[in-house]
Amino acid sequence: MAIHSKNKAQMCKVFPSSLGPIAMRWFDEIEEGSISSYKELTRAFGARFVTCSRVPKPLDSLLSMAMREGETLKNYFDKYWELYKEIFGDFEDVAIRTFNVGLPTQSDLWKSLTMKPPRNMHKLMDHIEEHKRVKDDQSQGKGKAKIFSPN
Structure with a gap:
């Protein structure tokens, strides 16, 4: 430099x-x-x-994350993504699998990710964005067809 x-x-x-x-x-x-x-x-x-002098977080930090009752998918994903970025090492495959573990098992997103697991973190983010768009469309009455199975 x-x-x-x-x-x-x-x-x-x-x-x-x-x-x-x-x-x-x-x-x-x-x-x-x-x-x-x-x-x-x-x-x-x-x-x-x-200023923060952040210390890398251990991988098991991801394993302890779970979506709380009443928490939005956006909030859960944002917290998960921030924590993932602080982990040292190449654990993308584990991070993808553990994201799903923290979701409620009755949720549409959990079912969708279980049936077709994403291959990388960008695919996971795309899948979550698609899920949010479908949910937004459904809540606004725009979309009649469901891509994910009902709750």
Whole structure:
């Protein structure tokens, strides 16, 4: 990084090569176009890592997560995703399987994920988004056809 200290644009390009696996996961999720300068990039990085000094969580943290009664799917998924991003190591396959374990067994999403487990975390996120869209459409009376089995 010191070699490119005068060229801020180049520093933005080189920055990811200095990151470890947890920080790289954070970096990969930065929304395109949301950061317009190296100063903003370092500020966002500092807010996430330097000031918090987060320690990677153990894998078994995911195993203890479960959706609480009355909790929304969005809230459960958001908490699950945040915890997953803090785990050190490549445990995507375990993370996908344990997400389903925390769902109520009578839920449509649990049934759908059990019948057709997603192959990766992005497929899981897509499946959850599709499930939320169908539920939103049903609650607004827009969709008559059900993609998932009824409760």
